[in-house]
Amino acid sequence: MSTDSGLGLQSASRQGREPTSLRLILTLSLAGLLSGIIIVSVYEATLPTITAYQARMLREAVFQVLPRVTQSQRLVWRDGTLIAKDAEEKGEAAVFGGYDAGGNLVGYAIPSAGPGFQDTITLLYGYLPGSRKIVGMEVLDSRETPGLGDKIYKDAAFVGEFKDLAVDPEVRAVKRGTGSAANEVDAITGATISSKAVVRIINEGNARWLPRLDAGG
Amino acid sequence: MPTSKPDAYQEFIKGLWRDNPVFAQVLGMCPMLAVTNSAVNALAMGGATFFVLVASSFLVSSLKRWIPKQVRISTYVIIIATFVTVIDYSLQALLPAIHKELGAFIPLIVVNCMILGRQESFASRHSIGLAVIDALGMAVGFLFALLALGSVREILGNGTWLGLDLFGPNFEPWVIMVLPPGGFLTLGLLLLLFSWLAERRQKLAERLAEMEVEGT
Amino acid sequence: MTNDLSMTNYLIAPAIMTGLGFSFALILAVAYRYLKVAEDPRIEETEALLPGSNCGACGEPGCRAFAEKLVAGQTSPGHCTVASPEIVDAVAALLDVDAGGRERRIARLHCAGGKAQAYQIAEYRGFESCRAASVVSGGGKGCAWGCLGLADCKIACGLDAIAMNANGLPVVDPVKCTACGDCVDACPRDLFELVPESHHLFVQCSTPLAGDIALSLCTAACDACGRCAADAAPGLVRMEDNRPRVDYAAGGPARPEATFRCPTGAIQWVSGKQFQAQPRIPARRGG
């Protein structure tokens, strides 16, 4: 018996007692059945914790990038308007509306992703439509080099740059100490590429969402 | 079917050193290298593998009579994949931070050659007790190897061990250690160390044997 | 999450899994029926014995391929790094068709002309290899038939069965030697012969020179005096081109007496390792 027939049937067994195809099919089906049951049980058992954790993390991220926010709502863009929708659907991008205690819209948390130094960087940033400013940024996922590229989320000064950042005209990354207009971010020395990547990802997010938010908000 | 004298202690101990899945058999290299940039990750991966290996070995050896030879492997794969899914969700629920670190590598336990190999070469041929003991030995051996690699990489690459700061603030971490090349290089050097130790032991044993002959 | 949904999950999951298992088993069963290609059944059996790790460490793409090569005789079970010795033995036992039967043979050297016996008429300098030396004026060794002592055979022996002794001659360890013939191929002077383990009467010289010319090159040379042929059982030892040939099939029985009158010790009663006249008596230690 071989692995190239890993999941299948092979020639006459050595004992000469060849089980019928039916028996094989039955065994596999049975194994599948059992495994399905086990998996689904574990899934059901862990699901509440997991979803709760994920929701909490997401909420925390949103609160992180949008100050003074106490609730958030997932929003998708459909037929020219933003509508609230909790369930995820493939290929459908979403932003998160952030609301204060009074239920008033404070701003949006916008997820965006793009290539960094090593691999894709995924981040979330907070945007205030009224003042057209970015008020916070958090990197959700990245594989940038420890000690260098990871400063885009470990370096407080760099993250701080995104606490009050104008989006008009485009956000720009500049060398530290060379001027600091409202739309300029000081790049991290030694990780210029990652810094610029963050800025570019934000600009891409802006390009995708700002017109919609301004229109549908 | 090879019929060796089943000696529980031997079966257990062999996985630790002599037949260590990583150092001696060079199996399961991918998870080994991918997640060992810190000792904690190594422990977590080792633990997850431990669970899957022991549980699968138990199940396989207890079901071996009912599984037709022809669909043996398919069934093993289904069993292993089931346990991997179980540990995947459990980790996600219980230790979400670590799960995030290990990321995509938990599912890859399914294809860790060591696990399937053990089912094929041991669990399916031995009694439940022996199979579990063997699995325990192998799993501990694997865990040990992961921990060794993870520790070296974390200590040099980050100046910490299991998160504890070891050298003070002025330590210059060797970033390469936590990058892919560091994994390859460290494991290569560890293997070298292992074979050096193994050879030394063997030489010692030979010398002892000689002395015994001469002494009689 | 509503209870409702989880109930559906409980139905969906097993359904899908059963479906998957069923349909693939079915497809493969059908495929197997109609796409089957006949193969040597021993491949199956061999593979069943192998560990099945498909690790590729043997250098083959998977256990299956390794098994095919094994059955085809192109590799040996020991190449599997994962298999335990028992497995290796089992595989060997399964495939070894002519196990038993033939008598165990070992490699023996037809030369006793080490540094102490054979004259080096010129100094050799160059690549340290017997064959390399043999193409440079015979490596400067007086006897053009004798061992050059540069250990090509030892290097060729994959089993570590050959060691060079202090006299510059290779000594075969009869326990480790498997009569693979690698040393026979390696020796540029063709000094090795694979002889049955039970044959003890053995000529340790290959020179076709006779008399003083032979002795002028090597004190251990056979000077072709012919005494051994005369003393041995009729037909057992024949002189051929100035060399005694021992032919166990042609006459018998072989006895150590045939060696007694040899003036040079070229013919020997060899048992165990060569060039060790008396078995070493282990030194007695106190206690």
Added chain:
Amino acid sequence: MKRPDPKLLVQPAPLLKQPLTTSMAMRDVLIALAPATLAGVWMFGLGALLILLASIAGAVATEWVLLPDDERRAQLANGSAIVTGLLLGLTLPPALPLWMAFLGGVVSIGLGKIIWGGLGYNLFNPALVGRAFLLAAFPVAMTTWSAQTGPTGFFEVAASNLAAPFMHIDFDGVSSATPLNLMKFQHQSTALWDLMIGRTSGCIGETSGLLLILGGLFLAFRRDLDWRIPASILIAVAAFTSLLVLIDAERYPGPLFSVFSGSLLIGAFYMASDPVTSPLTPKGAWIFGTGVGLLVVLIRVFGGFPEGVMYAILLMNAATPLIDRYTQPRVFGKGLKSPRGGHE
């Protein structure tokens, strides 16, 4: 038999031998590097000299420790470890802690040479293995460039040079961007003449372009290196960058800047041309050099690093066995159409 004759030697022909040895080739490299080395020390001060000594010490000590007793003397005497240590040192930034330079020497010889079987068997350039290791291990220290001190500041050794082993001291000196950094991240070019005579910041040995060329020509003239390799690298870089300039002169650096900036010259003349790790065949040398040149520009212009010479050479080192394999010259008399039909 009595032998009145002298005991003769049998040593295979040819008895004649071109008067050349491996050690001579290594000595030539040291001679060729001397001017650029002195210039580097002159420009960057005593610290630079200490770094060179540390990396050479690391290389030589490792060779000493790891070689078997009977080979030690001879192997060290041939000077290849010194060449490796020196070349490594020349590619380090002047403010690097000395212990890192020493460690680089250790890695160069340990991982770059000894494990492969020693001199002549390594497949990657040892000095660059050491440097790549250092760069990946200590990216910040390895990309912090101090400005030139010039003769006035010769004896001012940077504090960062003297950091205790495994530790770092924050860089005190003025850090200053290299021409390539300026080009990549600020799109600023540097004056060509400054590049040629080395009035820029950068690695100890890479700045003075003209001296490097001089030494390289010496080596080519002595046939210690295969001239095809530096030639093809320079041609490939110049051609590729010219092409880019044609596309967008604003955005991309020009060919002269590309040739004289960074470590291209030291890489092309001394490192890519390391005979051990470059192809043996003439055609292979062309392919190798062209590959290096293209990769350099690719990494510099489109990649994440301002400089790509080291990676380009290492990558082509990896491809060298394949290149050699597929560029064997046509053997004399083979592959001809035979006069009597049929081949060979």
Added chain:
Amino acid sequence: MIALSTLFRRSFAHGVHPPDHKALTADLPTQRIPFVSHYVLPLNQHLGAPCKPVVETGQRVERGQLIGQPTAFVSTSLHSPVTGWVRDIGRRRGPDGDYRESIEIEADPFSTQRLAPSPRPDWRGMSVEALVEALPHSGIVGLGGAALPAQVKYSLRKGVRIRHLIANGAECEPYLTNDHRVMVERPETLLRGIEILQTLLGAEETIIGIEQNKPEAIATLRAHIRPDQRVRVVPLRVKYPQGDSKMMIRALLNREVPAGLHAADIGIIMNNVSTIAAIADWLEDGIPYIDRLVTVSGPGIARPANLIVPLGTPVREVLRFCGGLTEDTREVIMGGPMMGTPVASLDAPILKTSSGVLAFTAAETARPREYPCIRCGRCVEACPYFLNPSRLARLAKARMYDEMKRMNLSECVECGSCTYSCPSGIPIVQLIRTAKNNLRGRKRAVKT
């Protein structure tokens, strides 16, 4: 000036430029060495099958008398170089260390040693086939080094037409000057031989290729060529191995002999100038091949010389005639320094192919320590056959002989250019020879 013109001479690609050391003997006229007491004549001094003795122990033989008969097509006869008695027929050590079946002759000290000419065919009006029939009786072999019985080359394959005859006067091996002496001292004989061969083969033209470092030979031959002869002398660049047949053809005619084929297959016959002179001697005067012109030279020789030596003379006697070896001599080589064979014992006899006896001292034989190959590529740039000696040597050290076969091992002519140029002192040719020896048959008995 000479250097400049050298650059523009046609030649082959690659190769090396060892110092030629010919000045030691180039101007020394040939002289005959006195007869000695014992001669050892191996039965196989040529490629192919050994000849068969036609004399018995104790028998008296005359100088020039047939003592060995060819046994096959690729084989030739052997004649006694002295008048005397056959003392023994048995194994004797040859120059290369092997024991070969040989005829030992003791010279008659009172004989006049006058040569009785053998019966010889009349070459005029002869066909090539008849030449092939006749040559085995002369004992002549190719004197350029290969020792191929002379007739073999002339038995042309069907359909092959010879256009060019090439006389190989390159003598590219350093130290050796015996071909040079032949060209300087016996131009008429050489040109006579050329005329004979050119006529018999029907070749359109004969080219004499001579390296430029032999201006005297070039001038002498040019002076002796008659206008009606279609013979050209072409000076060649001084470069080793210019004398290799395929290289010389490349240099003279800019043609490449396909691997595995012979020059004859592309309409060219090449012979060494001494071979041609020997053929003329045989066909004109009936002199069989019994004397060899030997250059005795090298730093270890007291009085270098160009000698006419009867075959079978022990090397020791040749050396004694030249004043013996100097104190510090370490190695004695038969042949040239690039391709010759070191002898282990001075008892070795002069053979038909022994073009030189060279003695070297400790200074020349000292080798710097061998280092591993640093892939400097000098050997690759030296190999005239465009092989990769570095790789061949590496494979040989790893004993991967079969892989070497794939790297065109068989095309190597063992010229030694690679070893000459290797800065790491790797004995490349020896490794190559070892590999060939290994592949030729692992159980081949070296001795007969």
Added chain:
Amino acid sequence: MNALLWIFISALLVNNFVLSYFLGLCPFLGVSGRLETAFRLGLATLFVMLITALCSWLLNTYVLIHAPYLRIISFIVVIASTVQFIEMVIKRVSPGLFRALGIFLPLITTNCAILGLAIFATNKGYGLIEGLIYALGAGLGFTLALVLMAGLREETELAPVPRLLRGTALNLIIAGILSMAFMGFAGLFSAA
């Protein structure tokens, strides 16, 4: 830069499956001894990766939206069976192709590069085209790494490598240096 191109380059060089992600090490270390074999194994892997991309997209789109928890098990079962089915077909239809590539299929299916590809592609949310490009890059990258490794290893056969290092230890160190060299591709076409 064009997103598809970046996906391709990233999988091929920057995030090479073997040298940066540590996937598929078993065949990488096991079957890189000879160039011939390595090349063919690489091609076979490329092939399986393309199949995998297709299968995982189908599963993701049509099955797993209903039961995401079956991801791991269904990937492995479906991919393995599909490959095995194809192997049988090849063996039947073209024994030559089977000799050249088919014999590698079982080894490939049980290695983690395949499952890794499926899981990463899913995690990154790739669609069909992106997934196929990703698989193409990853497969070619795997082949590249394998072929380079084989070239280097064949060369080390001739070298007097210290005995203790011979084998896996040396191969890992070579892989480490190769991986260091591949770091040079970091940031390729993503630099701002």
